[in-house]
Amino acid sequence: MADIDHLREKFLKDIKAARDLAYLNEVKVAALGKKGAVSAELSKLGQMNSDERKEAGQLINSIKQELISALSERQIVLARQALQEKLNTEKIDVSLPSRPSVQAKMHPISRTMEEISAIFSDMGFVIAEGPEIETDENNFTALNIPPEHPARQEHDTFYLQPDEYGERPVLRTHTSPVQIRTMRSTSPPIRIIVPGRTYRSDHDATHSPMFHQCEGLVIGPNIHMGHLKATLIDFCRTFFGLDELPVRFRPSYFPFTEPSAEVDIGCNRDGGGLKIGAGEDWLEILGSGMVNPRVLENCGYDPATTQGFAFGMGVERLAMLKYGIPDLRTFYDTDLRWLHHYGFMPHDVVGLHTGLV
Ligand code: DAH
Numbered sequence: 001m002a003d004i005d006h007l008r009e010k011f012l013k014d015i016k017a018a019r020d021l022a023y024l025n026e027v028k029v030a031a032l033g034k035k036g037a038v039s040a041e042l043s044k045l046g047q048m049n050s051d052e053r054k055e056a057g058q059l060i061n062s063i064k065q066e067l068i069s070a071l072s073e074r075q076i077v078l079a080r081q082a083l084q085e086k087l088n089t090e091k092i093d094v095s096l097p098s099r100p101s102v103q104a105k106m107h108p109i110s111r112t113m114e115e116i117s118a119i120f121s122d123m124g125f126v127i128a129e130g131p132e133i134e135t136d137e138n139n140f141t142a143l144n145i146p147p148e149h150p151a152r153q154e155h156d157t158f159y160l161q162p163d164e165y166g167e168r169p170v171l172r173t174h175t176s177p178v179q180i181r182t183m184r185s186t187s188p189p190i191r192i193i194v195p196g197r198t199y200r201s202d203h204d205a206t207h208s209p210m211f212h213q214c215e216g217l218v219i220g221p222n223i224h225m226g227h228l229k230a231t232l233i234d235f236c237r238t239f240f241g242l243d244e245l246p247v248r249f250r251p252s253y254f255p256f257t258e259p260s261a262e263v264d265i266g267c268n269r270d271g272g273g274l275k276i277g278a279g280e281d282w283l284e285i286l287g288s289g290m291v292n293p294r295v296l297e298n299c300g301y302d303p304a305t306t307q308g309f310a311f312g313m314g315v316e317r318l319a320m321l322k323y324g325i326p327d328l329r330t331f332y333d334t335d336l337r338w339l340h341h342y343g344f345m346p347h348d349v350v351g352l353h354t355g356l357v
Contacts, residue, residue, distance in 0.1 A: 031067050112322065116195060130175070175195075215310070220307075228309035
């Protein structure tokens, strides 16, 4: 029995001396583990007579219980200590200056295209797309601009290498070829809006070789000029957020529409500045017209039963007018200071009911 008392003393001392949980666990295994000292003592019981066994058994078990509670008390103390140490070393200095936050901004062109799309989506238009490398046929011929047509000269076209049939693909000079693609691949009714990139070999203060347009096309039975006018008046007033914005339709010419009209909005240039919505002056903002019967025929439609209207607008110009951006070239300068000034918070969702207008 001296042995067992000695073990008790030793383990209680070890438990007291434990400075961390890992060491305490070693003590626990040495004392109470399967191959530990207490188990070894218990295994000796088998060799004793029943009186001895009863006495020794009780003693060993009471020591076992004593060690178990000593271990768990010590464990609580050490765990608390470990937590305290962790809290001490992981202290946060709330007086430190914060890291500068880098806020990404949405480019005004992306924003303007989203705004235009949102307005037309609300009117039931869906978004259509086409490739930026187009066939001559889609970009020109099917739109009633044959090779000798003078309108071709106005589109300072970027031509690509001819293919094996001698056809020269082009970088699309406008979004109008998506009209052809859509009419040839679907059937009426059609109500699409086409925001996208376009290219012309033109570079000065008011022209960039890459720019953006938004095309619109509506095709169906009995579509007439009244639909065109109402749609575009509504668009202009919503886009600029001016219910009374004067909108004028001025006769014009485009090969793919007949009749054609350019759309002007009322503005005031008094005093050098430009104020949209009031005054005697007019500002052209988009082209439009009834789809030319030849274009309908080129797409396999019968102009006697199917009509439509189309329109196209320059996104840069609309963005400049709405957001007071004076120089077109700055859109593509990738100047972060400019973007911070003219850009939009990305999570400002564009929508008719969320402060778009
Ligand atoms: N494609 C014309 C351009 O780039 C814009 C345009 C005018 C598109 C009239 C149309 C339209 O759909 O009907 O200048």
